[in-house]
Amino acid sequence: MHSVRAVPADQLGVVAAAATGRPLHVHVSEQVAENEGCRAAYGTTPTALLADHGVLGPTTTAVHATHLTDADVALLAGSGTTVALCPTTERDLGDGVGPSRRLADAGVPLVVGSDSHAVVDPFEELRTLELDQRAAHQRRGVFAAAELLAAGLDHRCLGVADAGRIAVGCRADLVTVDAAGPRTAGTGADEHTAVFAAAAADVRTVVVEGRVVFDGDHGAVGRELAAVVEEVWR
Numbered sequence: 001m002h003s004v005r006a007v008p009a010d011q012l013g014v015v016a017a018a019a020t021g022r023p024l025h026v027h028v029s030e031q032v033a034e035n036e037g038c039r040a041a042y043g044t045t046p047t048a049l050l051a052d053h054g055v056l057g058p059t060t061t062a063v064h065a066t067h068l069t070d071a072d073v074a075l076l077a078g079s080g081t082t083v084a085l086c087p088t089t090e091r092d093l094g095d096g097v098g099p100s101r102r103l104a105d106a107g108v109p110l111v112v113g114s115d116s117h118a119v120v121d122p123f124e125e126l127r128t129l130e131l132d133q134r135a136a137h138q139r140r141g142v143f144a145a146a147e148l149l150a151a152g153l154d155h156r157c158l159g160v161a162d163a164g165r166i167a168v169g170c171r172a173d174l175v176t177v178d179a180a181g182p183r184t185a186g187t188g189a190d191e192h193t194a195v196f197a198a199a200a201a202d203v204r205t206v207v208v209e210g211r212v213v214f215d216g217d218h219g220a221v222g223r224e225l226a227a228v229v230e231e232v233w234r
Contacts, residue, residue, distance in 0.1 A: 009042060012053035016060075023059055023159040025084070026050065027115075029072070030064035031095050047072035056081045061157040063115065066090055066098040073099065077106040082157040084111050087128040088119040097132045101142050110151045121200040126152050130195070145191040152195075172210040178202045 016024065028046050029035055038046045047068060050056050056079035065076070065083045076083060083103055090096060093116075104110055112125040119125075126148045133142035153164035163171045177198050179189035184202055187193040206214035214221070 009049060009053060012050065012055050016053065016055045019059070021059070023061065023157060024055070025061045025063055025157070026055065028062040028065050029067045030090070032067055035067055045069060045072055047075050051075045051079065059159070061111070063113065064090065064095070064098065065103070066096050068099055068103075073102055073106050073108070076103065077108045080109075082109040082111060084113045084157060085129055085151075086113050086115040086125070087132050088121075088125055089115040091128060091132070092116060092118045097136045100129060101133055101137070104143070104147070109154060109156070111154050111157050112151055122152055123194065123198045123200060123202075126195050145195045148195045149191045172207060174205070174207040175203055176205040178204050
């Protein structure tokens, strides 16, 4: 048996004020128990509580947003709040499938993220987002590949408006994906390849502000990560 401790409501406005002009990320309604605890403490949903204390807005990102009411969706849409979906985490923990299509239709900006070490692969997050919705809606193509890719490239929730696209004046942040590998060959070399076929292992080059920071040596990344983890466990 475990207890749930609610965050004091009178602290929410303080946090929001401190984050003025900067990105603010808050985990919202990941599990049913969270909603039940919030209702017991405050008589409302987590989303409504955040709205009441001025936390929602264009610089705020609601992470997870798995169990929402229609009123919650309207509050997120009306405030311009972004929702960060973490479908592989929610799948791993058995949290449920969120209303991502309903959020998108309401005009809520969607992005994806990883909230655990179980899977760290943005391609898998995008793919899982669509596949979970197929299971929930019992049809294919709930999201178009272009919509999913846009969610993967939107950097505004990080406070970076000049990235995620190739255009004059934007940062030269680029990722190249092998379109002729065992997972990707023959899949069209387009947005469908990136969303429905590719994996992190297919990334060949990463360029950050015009500088190559990764040249395709996944083995080196793995060895470096293993060394860091080993040091942490000592």
